[in-house]
Amino acid sequence: MNLHEYQGKELLNSFGVRIQRGIVAQNADEAVAAAKKLTEDTGTGWHVIKAQVHAGGRGKGGGVKLAKSLDDVKTIAGQIIGMDLVTPQTSAEGKRVHQVLVAEDVYYPGDSEPEEYYMSVLLNRSTGRNMIMYSTEGGMDIETVAEETPHLIFTEEIDPATGILPFQARKVAFNLGLSGAAFKDMTKFVTALYTAYVKSDSSLFEINPVLKTSDDKIMAVDAKVSLDDNALFRHKDLAELRDLREENPIEVEAGALGLNYVDLDGNVGCMVNGAGLAMATMDLIKQAGGEPANFLDVGGTADAARVEAAFRIILKDPNVKAILINIFGGIVRCDRVAQGVIDAYTNMGNIEVPIIVRLQGTNADIAKELIDSSGLDVHSAVEFQEAADKVQAVLA
Numbered sequence: 391m392n393l394h395e396y397q398g399k400e401l402l403n404s405f406g407v408r409i410q411r412g413i414v415a416q417n418a419d420e421a422v423a424a425a426k427k428l429t430e431d432t433g434t435g436w437h438v439i440k441a442q443v444h445a446g447g448r449g450k451g452g453g454v455k456l457a458k459s460l461d462d463v464k465t466i467a468g469q470i471i472g473m474d475l476v477t478p479q480t481s482a483e484g485k486r487v488h489q490v491l492v493a494e495d496v497y498y499p500g501d502s503e504p505e506e507y508y509m510s511v512l513l514n515r516s517t518g519r520n521m522i523m524y525s526t527e528g529g530m531d532i533e534t535v536a537e538e539t540p541h542l543i544f545t546e547e548i549d550p551a552t553g554i555l556p557f558q559a560r561k562v563a564f565n566l567g568l569s570g571a572a573f574k575d576m577t578k579f580v581t582a583l584y585t586a587y588v589k590s591d592s593s594l595f596e597i598n599p600v601l602k603t604s605d606d607k608i609m610a611v612d613a614k615v616s617l618d619d620n621a622l623f624r625h626k627d628l629a630e631l632r633d634l635r636e637e638n639p640i641e642v643e644a645g646a647l648g649l650n651y652v653d654l655d656g657n658v659g660c661m662v663n664g665a666g667l668a669m670a671t672m673d674l675i676k677q678a679g680g681e682p683a684n685f686l687d688v689g690g691t692a693d694a695a696r697v698e699a700a701f702r703i704i705l706k707d708p709n710v711k712a713i714l715i716n717i718f719g720g721i722v723r724c725d726r727v728a729q730g731v732i733d734a735y736t737n738m739g740n741i742e743v744p745i746i747v748r749l750q751g752t753n754a755d756i757a758k759e760l761i762d763s764s765g766l767d768v769h770s771a772v773e774f775q776e777a778a779d780k781v782q783a784v785l786a
């Protein structure tokens with residue numbers, strides 16, 4: 391589960407990580423009130439207005455703007471809220487902005503150049519340990535840095551038994567070229583950041599940029615926080631931060647039905663049990679000249695109710711021209727699935743796309759018999775290739 395920048399910053403702040411202060415606003419008037427409050431508290435008159443959407447690269451898309459007066463705040467917030475923000479990380483349609491973060495300007499105009507760094511915390515899957523990845527090249531695409539100047543990216547692996555040790559925090563500050571008060575502040579920053587990552591059961595922190603202000607303070611100016619869904623049960627407060635407006639509505643609905651569904655761009659819907667078989671099925675569809683419209687794992691219990699739910703989800707996508715059902719009857723018997731398909735088809739009554747069903751495993755022969763004698767526009771297949779050929783035939 392991803393958090394908005396403002397939520398991520400609040401989480402970091404609660405663990406003692408210094409952040410660029412800000413207040414979230416739903417409309418231009420709230421933005422002005424937020425800016426006034428920040429000015430009273432900190433005294434800087436300039437603010438940055440930042441679109442709150444689950445996508446990076448907002449600055450490049452015009453979703454992060456500097457406001458030098460309250461009038462600016464009102465105008466800019468009014469422009470950003472309601473816009474469809476297109477960034478290098480969104481689709482061409484962009485993402486609708488519902489709220490902005492009004493933040494204090496921490497780049498202190500007129501002062502010497504502030505320094506920006508990159509820092510993330512994530513799991514290194516090859517060693518099974520968390521690591522801190524950091525770079526002097528902040529504010530840039532880390533992918534570009536990795537490609538063009540990989541020697542400027544450092545990593546520090548953390549032993550889960552000890553957590554981050556003081557010498558490791560000092561090494562980070564040293565590699566970033568810091569000294570004096572900024573050096574000390576960075577050791578505190580990185581230690582608190584790592585602690586926040588572990589305590590919140592996160593799967594990714596990406597702070598780009600981390601800023602060194604001209605008065606040597608280290609703070610998070612941006613925050614991308616991804617929480618581990620499997621640990622959310624022990625973070626009820628964080629689970630409540632979920633913003634469904636940021637997610638694909640069909641995926642949300644599928645999730646509520648216990649279906650593992652990912653929306654894709656193609657024309658062949660697939661319904662499969664097991665993620666591995668689902669991947670193989672998508673390959674099969676491509677080989678047959680189609681494009682998968684979705685990834686859908688119905689799980690182990692492919693009964694009539696689940697099959698019907700899955701049909702409804704798949705058919706919400708208007709691009710679907712055919713549905714391929716590929717079920718291995720291991721725990722569930724194929725004839726039960728076949729009956730489920732027939733029942734769901736009959737119940738729904740309005741399925742207009744052809745369906746190819748490949749059932750393999752226990753009672754596959756009975757299942758094929760059921761499908762073939764059902765009189766519905768459902769084509770049975772036993773072998774993988776046979777299913778691919780039938781997909782090809784109905785698409786032609």
Ligand code: GDP
Binds near residue numbers: 493494598612
């Ligand atoms: P992203 O583009 O989605 O990654 O959003 P960021 O939060 O990283 O903001 C984009 C850029 O805006 C940063 O790299 C900064 O250079 C700039 N920025 C952010 N906060 C401030 C600020 O307080 N003052 C000024 N002048 N620039 C800022």
Ligand code: MN
Binds near residue numbers: 598599612
């Ligand atoms: Mn950023």
